[in-house]
Amino acid sequence: MKILKELLNHKIGLISLCIITILAILAIFAPYIAPYDPFGINVNEILQPPSLKHLLGTDLLGRDVFSRMIYASRISLEVSIVAVGISVSIGVFLGALAGYFGGIVDQIICRFIDIMLCFPTIFLILAIIAYLEPSILTIMIVIGSTSWMGVARLVRAEILSLKERDFVQIAKVYGASSFRIIFKHLLPNALPPILVSASLGLGQAILIESALSFLGIGVQPPTPSWGNMLIEGKETLEVAWWLSVFPGLAILITVLAFTLLGETLQDILNPKKEK
Amino acid sequence: MISFLLKRFFSFLITLFGITVISFSIIHLAPGGPLSPLTEFNPKISPEYREKLVKMYGLDKPLYIQYWNWLKGIIKLDFGRSFSLDQRPVWDKIKERLPITIFINVISLVLILLIAIPLGVYSAVKAESIFDKAVTVITFIGYAMPSFWLAIILMMIFGVKLHWLPVSGLHSTIGYEEMTSLQKIWDWTKHLICPLFVATFGGLAGVLRYVRNSMVEVLKADFILFARAKGLPEKVVIYKHALRNALLPLITILGLSLPGLIGGSVIFESIFGIPGVGQLMWQAVMARDYPVIMANLFLISLLTLLGNFLADLGYALADPRIRLNHKK
Numbered sequence: 001m002k003i004l005k006e007l008l009n010h011k012i013g014l015i016s017l018c019i020i021t022i023l024a025i026l027a028i029f030a031p032y033i034a035p036y037d038p039f040g041i042n043v044n045e046i047l048q049p050p051s052l053k054h055l056l057g058t059d060l061l062g063r064d065v066f067s068r069m070i071y072a073s074r075i076s077l078e079v080s081i082v083a084v085g086i087s088v089s090i091g092v093f094l095g096a097l098a099g100y101f102g103g104i105v106d107q108i109i110c111r112f113i114d115i116m117l118c119f120p121t122i123f124l125i126l127a128i129i130a131y132l133e134p135s136i137l138t139i140m141i142v143i144g145s146t147s148w149m150g151v152a153r154l155v156r157a158e159i160l161s162l163k164e165r166d167f168v169q170i171a172k173v174y175g176a177s178s179f180r181i182i183f184k185h186l187l188p189n190a191l192p193p194i195l196v197s198a199s200l201g202l203g204q205a206i207l208i209e210s211a212l213s214f215l216g217i218g219v220q221p222p223t224p225s226w227g228n229m230l231i232e233g234k235e236t237l238e239v240a241w242w243l244s245v246f247p248g249l250a251i252l253i254t255v256l257a258f259t260l261l262g263e264t265l266q267d268i269l270n271p272k273k274e275k
Numbered sequence: 276m277i278s279f280l281l282k283r284f285f286s287f288l289i290t291l292f293g294i295t296v297i298s299f300s301i302i303h304l305a306p307g308g309p310l311s312p313l314t315e316f317n318p319k320i321s322p323e324y325r326e327k328l329v330k331m332y333g334l335d336k337p338l339y340i341q342y343w344n345w346l347k348g349i350i351k352l353d354f355g356r357s358f359s360l361d362q363r364p365v366w367d368k369i370k371e372r373l374p375i376t377i378f379i380n381v382i383s384l385v386l387i388l389l390i391a392i393p394l395g396v397y398s399a400v401k402a403e404s405i406f407d408k409a410v411t412v413i414t415f416i417g418y419a420m421p422s423f424w425l426a427i428i429l430m431m432i433f434g435v436k437l438h439w440l441p442v443s444g445l446h447s448t449i450g451y452e453e454m455t456s457l458q459k460i461w462d463w464t465k466h467l468i469c470p471l472f473v474a475t476f477g478g479l480a481g482v483l484r485y486v487r488n489s490m491v492e493v494l495k496a497d498f499i500l501f502a503r504a505k506g507l508p509e510k511v512v513i514y515k516h517a518l519r520n521a522l523l524p525l526i527t528i529l530g531l532s533l534p535g536l537i538g539g540s541v542i543f544e545s546i547f548g549i550p551g552v553g554q555l556m557w558q559a560v561m562a563r564d565y566p567v568i569m570a571n572l573f574l575i576s577l578l579t580l581l582g583n584f585l586a587d588l589g590y591a592l593a594d595p596r597i598r599l600n601h602k603k
Contacts, residue, residue, distance in 0.1 A: 114286075114290055115290050115294055116297075117531075118583070119534065120537045123556060123575050126541065127560070127569070130559075130565070131563075211542060214542075215423075215557060227423075234546070237434075237435050251421045252416070252424070256416070256418075
């Protein structure tokens with residue numbers, strides 16, 4: 001039973017990994033895979049339903065939805081990877097400081113985390129974005145700098161539990177610097193949970209990015225993003241179901257893949273938890 | 276207990292202070308300062324008028340004085356005037372929208388509990404069954420579902436295709452005045468079904484997962500083994516001994532899920548055209564109406580903080596281990 005379950009877990013992990021790989025290939029080789037120009041306006045083919053010619057139909061300007069979605073996967077992956085990179089860096093840095101040095105440093109950082117957690121993420125992001133020019137870089141930075149709290153807490157807890165262990169004490173006796181102890185001895189041991197939360201974070205970042213783009217303050221048209229494609233989908237609900245169904249489905253499947261991958265990683269990397 | 280309360284209240288105050296500092300600095304450290312949205316994109320505003328505005332909003336004073344003035348205003352619920360054409364006081368704008376947002380969030384919180392507790396407990400008791408697996412699948416879909424897409428799909432199915440439900444607003448615009456109060460309630464209900472569904476589905480996943488996992492853990496505990504060994508009926512073991520212990524921390528979880536729930540308001544309110552604070556926030560951001568944005572950000576996080584504080588107190592009241600052990 002246990003083996004079967006683990007197999008099942010790994011099977012889910014395998015499927016999500018496959019989905020992510022396909023997505024990455026689509027994103028990287030978009031110009032070679034997309035059958036049409038994602039910006040190519042064609043007034044003769046407005047709002048065509050899905051067919052062999054246009055697999056997922058065309059939009060209000062006659063652009064091929066399938067090609068636009070392939071290009072959109074680029075944007076979504078780019079934004080989420082950079083955003084998670086930022087949030088993990090901030091989280092690891094602050095978490096390591098708090099966990100290693102303790103005392104007043106720890107108290108200040110923990111308090112700061114508590115305060116940040118009181119702001120509903122969407123409200124905080126909206127408030128910041130209102131003062132910046134909406135661009136892809138802005139979104140990456142804003143998402144990254146508002147979602148590091150989970151990682152920080154996690155790293156802090158890991159380091160707290162590790163720093164009294166013998167190998168760290170020995171490194172200290174040998175005169176290793178704090179910097180070296182943190183980066184060489186402590187952080188590598190805290191890597192598994194960081195990986196898990198990075199994977200979950202990628203999914204969340206895609207959700208936030210697409211929500212922002214849908215609200216009109218994320219990725220700006222004509223650059224395609226799954227979120228801003230849905231704006232058009234909402235406007236043409238009565239006549240063109242394909243415009244709202246497919247981009248949303250892409251978001252759901254992608255986020256699901258990252259979430260399940262994170263969960264599987266957790267199971268594999270932390271065997272204690274299962275018992 | 277008293278020292279516990281004092282400690283909690285003290286940390287509440289510090290966090291509150293932090294919230295005001297962050298809300299204030301987001302606006303004032305922005306490139307170009309708070310007036311840039313108003314002036315930069317408006318060629319009609321002359322440098323002289325800009326000077327006047329700077330004086331009017333006190334922006335020529337040092338930052339800490341501005342912060343102090345802002346704080347003094349907040350205590351009197353004076354958030355300044357909106358930049359929009361009507362130039363109404365910000366608090367008036369928010370005040371009339373707050374009840375509907377709180378109403379929807381409270382209802383969806385109740386719905387989440389009503390659904391998550393029985394489903395979670397049952398799937399923990401029947402762990403690894405088909406039912407449990409189905410619940411797990413729902414949980415993950417709930418995590419990954421973009422709420423705005425769910426809203427669009429609901430609109431498409433129930434509004435456009437089936438014509439069962441209205442797709443936007445709080446109540447009908449035509450003929451609403453002539454309705455009897457019963458009809459009005461029915462009208463509201465029909466309008467709120469979709470938004471409530473979206474709000475509830477978004478928050479359900481986390482709570483459901485929590486209830487299930489916590490129940491699974493508790494069922495493995497020694498005191499449950501003991502209760503079973505005593506020969507207590509399974510029902511008593513589960514609903515009396517296990518359930519209580521599994522659900523206690525739920526109070527904290529609910530407190531923690533508040534920001535997410537309230538944050539969701541921005542999305543479903545702007546899609547379904549519900550005049551709540553979420554929609555106001557979105558409109559204010561689109562119009563770069565900074566007094567409204569700042570006040571909204573502050574008030575919503577204050578609400579979240581209050582919710583967390585109450586959850587902490589509730590937890591301490593319900594679980595003696597917390598209030599007695601905190602001194603460690």
